[in-house]
Amino acid sequence: xxxxxxxxxxxxxxxxxxxxxxxxxxxxxxxxxxxxxxxxxxxxxxxxxxxxxxxxxxxxxxxxxxxxxxxxxxxxxxxxxxxxxxxxxxxxxxxxxxxxxxxxxxxxxxxxxxxxxxxxxxxxxxxxxxxxxxxxxxxxxxxxxxxxxxxxxxxxxxxxxxxxxxxxxxxxxxxxxxxxxxxxxxxxxxxxxxxxxxxx
Numbered sequence: 001x002x003x004x005x006x007x008x009x010x011x012x013x014x015x016x017x018x019x020x021x022x023x024x025x026x027x028x029x030x031x032x033x034x035x036x037x038x039x040x041x042x043x044x045x046x047x048x049x050x051x052x053x054x055x056x057x058x059x060x061x062x063x064x065x066x067x068x069x070x071x072x073x074x075x076x077x078x079x080x081x082x083x084x085x086x087x088x089x090x091x092x093x094x095x096x097x098x099x100x101x102x103x104x105x106x107x108x109x110x111x112x113x114x115x116x117x118x119x120x121x122x123x124x125x126x127x128x129x130x131x132x133x134x135x136x137x138x139x140x141x142x143x144x145x146x147x148x149x150x151x152x153x154x155x156x157x158x159x160x161x162x163x164x165x166x167x168x169x170x171x172x173x174x175x176x177x178x179x180x181x182x183x184x185x186x187x188x189x190x191x192x193x194x195x196x197x198x199x200x
Contacts, residue, residue, distance in 0.1 A: 021180065025050040025122060025173040026089070029131075029147025029166025030096070032060035032191035033076045035184065040083045042182070046172060050122055051089045054147045054166050055096025055131030057081075060191045063098045074103045081108050092118060096131040096148065123175035133165070143173065154181075167192070 026048035031039065043051070058076040061069050081104075084091045091111045095101055104113050117130035119139060129145040130136035133152035136144045146152070147166040155163045162179060164171045167189075169181035 021172060021174050021178075022047045023049050024175060025052065025127070025171075027052050027054065027129075027145045027164060027166055027171035027173070029054040029145075030056040030059040030192055031080065032188060033058055033079070034060070034191050035188055036076075036080055036083060038185045039080070040086070042170065043083065043087045043089075047087050048089045048172070050120075051084055051087070051091045052120075052127070052129050052145055053084065053091070053093045054129050054136075054145050055094045056098045056147065057093065057096070057104065059096075059098060060194060061098065062194070063100055065098075070100060070103070073100060074107065077103055077107050081111060085110055092120065092129070094118060094129050094131050123177070125177060133163070137163070142177065145171070 024046065026043070026046060028039065028051065031053070057080055058073050061073045061076065063070060063073055092114060093104060093108070093111050094114045094117065095104065101113065101115060104111065117128065117135040117138065119141065120127045120129070125142040126140065127143040127145060128136050128139060128141040131146065132148045133146040136146040142161060144163045145166065150165065150167055152163060152165060154165045154168050155161065157179065164179070169183060172180040172182065
């Protein structure tokens with residue numbers, strides 16, 4: 001299997017992507033609103049056939065901690081979901097601990113919502129996805145997709161079974177099973193951890 005880690009270069013509010021495959025599966029997780037432009041450009045560049053988002057769609061709005069921010073969450077969700085649907089891909093969302101299922105279902109149009117975990121067959125391979133690693137790893141699969149925290153790291157590239165943590169990278173999986181790991185834009189982890197709120 002071919003595996004690579006590629007940094008998406010940023011300059012003046014735009015990202016330049018290397019030659020990346022089209023028509024594969026795109027795995028995203030824990031996306032603060034500052035990543036939405038990056039995601040839009042990436043989807044436009046890769047034209048994925050399947051998008052799997054493993055939860056916390058607007059990760060810098062922590063609904064589990066601040067339920068009063070539900071309106072702000074819905075406004076940002078209304079920006080993100082059309083981006084995910086823009087490629088005409090099959091879009092699957094696993095709900096995270098900071099997501100509002102009703103808002104996702106109301107705004108999602110053609111998005112398939114999975115409250116916990118899902119097993120999918122794609123390109124002759126079984127993929128299991130969930131927000132938390134322990135839920136994703138419950139059954140046999142070739143690829144395990146998850147996010148939430150870094151308690152379970154991604155597998156080494158040469159591992160025949162791939163555990164892919166969406167906090168570490170954006171993952172593009174080709175129909176042949178090749179994994180391309182793209183780094184999140186600078187500042188993504190700070191936004192996830194709300195470091196801008198406490199001046200760190």
